[in-house]
Amino acid sequence: MFEDFFDVVKKRFNGSDDDYKPPMFKCPRCQETSPLSKYEELHRVCPKCNYHGRLSARERIAITADRDSFHEFDRDMKSLNPLDFPDYDEKQEELRESTDLNDAIITGTALIKGSPVVIGAMDSRYMMGSMGSVVGEKVTRAFEYATENGLPVVMFTASGGARMQEGIVSLMQMAKTSGAVKLHSDAGGLYISVMTDPTTGGVTASFASIGDIIIAEPKVLIGFAGRRVIEGTIKQRLPEDFQLAEFMHEKGFVDMIVERRKMRSVLSHLLKLHGFDRKEEV
């Protein structure tokens, strides 16, 4: 995102090209266009309609954690291929090269306005943020670390569900992660689950839905079953707002909807309300 921004700035100041038009962002929701630089400056929120675009896991942590406070866990963990599924290894190699990731989540410790947390952020660019062995293990280890060290957990979810290519092994990650969340909870730990676009399937049916506090970004997709699957079952079109954050809020499964620009400050307040105040180091 920053590269794009600097490109714009550079072109502006070099200023030789009179016909230069700044790159524009066309919002997929309202269809309006705005300068890309403005959209990026708002951390990928449409200035016209407040549409919240998707962030990468590293961008998410960069805008949430205090500068230089993030220490990553298990950076080199990579998935094996438990079903020997054709092309799965190749697909992952491609994604590792085209993204800054080894799988669909990064986890670690960080400070949020001085409060120490264990933080995780999923990344929908990596196989739709699906949960296989690595996501399951990293989430589980994050909660276990938090339990051992008396730390709260802030988890940003973005997932299409279970990682089909890992078959039943991916299903079992739901049990593993939810079990670790339960032990953290039983030990008195605070868990704030932040649902971002999209939070569906096996992640909704496991660790995403059992936070002490569940936050969602505006208008993000939250659900168990896919829209098309349900439409196929009931043989009719679903209303536009079905399974959006506001719908789940209305139905009582989301505590609050928080805009991206306010997220860091809301998280900080909630952490402090639970006694996690500024600390010199984690």
Add this chain to the structure above:
Amino acid sequence: MDEKKTAWERLQIIHAKGRPTIRDYIPLIFTDFYEMHGDRLCGDDKAIIGGIARLCNRPVTIIAEVKGRDINENKACNFAMPHPEGYRKALRLAKQAEKFHRPVICFIDTPGAFCGVAAEERGQGEAIAKNIAEFMTLRTPVISIVLGEGGSGGALALGVCDELAMLENAEYSVLSPRGFASILWKDASREEEASGVMRITAEDMVALGVAEAIIEEPLGGAHNDLDKISENIKEYLSQKIPEKCKKDIDVLLKERYTKFRKIGAFTE
């Protein structure tokens, strides 16, 4: 036991009309079954039944996904696809079992949790997640048996247990082979091929650490000898339940957590 059957052949057996359901098994395995109804929040889901019974004289709690034996029964039980209130009823009965120190026996037999508007509105994801988390620390022994279909999260919601047994022809999977072929190959007609790739059989479950035991079916499948298969299930349970009940509950819970904790395939 006929070990040469492919996953696809086994799927034909468990989907065939006449495959015994939990309603066939209960009178042959248990005595004094009293069915309990409702989640105390919303309603009574007929896709999951539960209640109290005796297994060889010992009081136990039974929680089971119910398939119908004909179209009318299937309509009534929604083809064994539970809504959130089904999972919440299951959790209520599990908590009741914990209170009265009864072991819990879960019978899994579902294509999956129901995918519909009401299910989403009432929090299908939350209901499943909560069951998984709560069963992980339920302070009483839990044994789960997959009778036929173990479909995805809808099965796992009754599948967090101290020991999982598979009937010989049962399957357990992240999604149906048809769905799998449709998502990954954009071609639902390749379901037979998918069933071969997915590793869904009882032997696969034991190899992957998901299941601990396989309960042998009569030659050709459970439908060929209901008395025999019921006897096999009863024999398995009457050995396992006392064994788990004897264990210190904290040790049991640690082992339960570890069973799931170690499943995963990664390098670092």
